[in-house]
Amino acid sequence: MKLTNERVAVCGAGGFIGGHLVQTLLKNGVNVVRAVDVKPLDRWYQKSNDVENLVLDLRDKDNCYKAAEDIQVVFQLAADMGGMGFIENNKALCMLSVLTNTHMLMAAKDRGVERFFFSSSACVYNGDKQKTPDVIPLKEEDAYPALPEDGYGWEKLFSERMCRHFEEDYGLQTRVARYHNVYGTFGTYDGGREKAPAAICRKVIQAKASGNHQIEIWGDGSQTRSFMYVDDCTYGTQAILESDIHEPLNLGSSELVTINQLVDVVEEIAGVELKRNYKLDAPKGVNGRNSDNTKILEYLGWEPSIRLKDGMTKTYEWIESRMLIPAAK
Ligand code: NAD
Numbered sequence: 416m417k418l419t420n421e422r423v424a425v426c427g428a429g430g431f432i433g434g435h436l437v438q439t440l441l442k443n444g445v446n447v448v449r450a451v452d453v454k455p456l457d458r459w460y461q462k463s464n465d466v467e468n469l470v471l472d473l474r475d476k477d478n479c480y481k482a483a484e485d486i487q488v489v490f491q492l493a494a495d496m497g498g499m500g501f502i503e504n505n506k507a508l509c510m511l512s513v514l515t516n517t518h519m520l521m522a523a524k525d526r527g528v529e530r531f532f533f534s535s536s537a538c539v540y541n542g543d544k545q546k547t548p549d550v551i552p553l554k555e556e557d558a559y560p561a562l563p564e565d566g567y568g569w570e571k572l573f574s575e576r577m578c579r580h581f582e583e584d585y586g587l588q589t590r591v592a593r594y595h596n597v598y599g600t601f602g603t604y605d606g607g608r609e610k611a612p613a614a615i616c617r618k619v620i621q622a623k624a625s626g627n628h629q630i631e632i633w634g635d636g637s638q639t640r641s642f643m644y645v646d647d648c649t650y651g652t653q654a655i656l657e658s659d660i661h662e663p664l665n666l667g668s669s670e671l672v673t674i675n676q677l678v679d680v681v682e683e684i685a686g687v688e689l690k691r692n693y694k695l696d697a698p699k700g701v702n703g704r705n706s707d708n709t710k711i712l713e714y715l716g717w718e719p720s721i722r723l724k725d726g727m728t729k730t731y732e733w734i735e736s737r738m739l740i741p742a743a744k
């Protein structure tokens with residue numbers, strides 16, 4: 416399928432990835448007709464006047480039927496989530512996103528939606544495979560036997576499974592991507608839901624501006640991750656939706672770095688060197704995680720490739736512009 420005139424809705428469009436996805440799809444000539452989020456419009460990171468922007472709580476079933484009315488393709492990104500600090504302390508809240516996923520799938524089925532995209536996460540992977548920083552990249556089959564991240568990961572794994580059975584039992588075409596640590600402009604960088612790349616940018620900017628050249632790092636800094644710039648994420652999301660791949664697919668960068676190396680990158684961008692204080696009892700997630708991109712390469716002949724330094728430069732500059740010009744906040 417190549418998206419052309421299909422009527423498309425993006426759920427979670429007021430958020431970081433959803434906001435970028437609407438912009439990317441519109442730029443690619445896709446017929447996005449509706450953007451939905453629970454947040455008041457003035458708190459959406461990005462908004463397009465060319466689409467119908469609806470403020471709806473998608474945990475509510477009736478609202479999901481409104482969101483899916485006269486729609487052929489749904490991108491379902493709405494979820495209560497954040498970085499490790501948020502998901503480790505809000506497990507029940509994260510699991511309540513199951514209401515959104517359940518009701519959106521039911522509405523999509525009953526409204527005759529043709530294709531349904533679900534944004535899953537690398538947090539579905541078995542924790543036993545992520546115990547050391549020198550990781551073997553995670554393959555799609557490593558999600559089973561199941562031992563996902565408590566709360567958030569269990570909800571994602573369950574909802575992936577629902578997508579599979581809605582396709583098998585009801586014929587709703589579903590596509591699932593497992594996003595690995597997405598970062599970029601127009602996203603959260605403070606308030607408690609921010610993830611490591613944005614949090615580190617904010618801390619470096621604050622240290623530089625205040626002259627107090629120190630930074631607090633969660634964990635001992637040796638934990639490893641890969642980080643995908645949001646442009647790769649939105650490109651891959653559209654490609655997976657358009658593909659014939661019925662199984663969950665990794666969508667992540669395979670450029671592995673330690674958190675210390677991520678801080679090195681940001682320090683270099685900022686032109687400062689900071690004293691590092693390690694907060695060993697802070698939430699830090701698994702010790703190591705990387706994306707095995709064999710399958711996406713095989714299926715799409717493509718994998719995320721934006722270099723960390725390039726993506727982080729754009730992210731840093733955007734966060735700095737927001738923090739240093741209060742009127743822009
Ligand atoms: P985000 O928090 O910026 O966006 C999610 C949006 O969903 C928010 O704007 C929020 O208001 C909205 N939402 C939450 N509950 C809702 C509800 N009941 N009804 C309607 N809207 C609701 O997060 P994001 O980083 O853009 O993530 C988008 C999706 O990708 C999420 O499903 C997330 O779990 C998944 N994901 C993200 C990452 C990442 O690194 N950012 C990694 C893996 C998976």
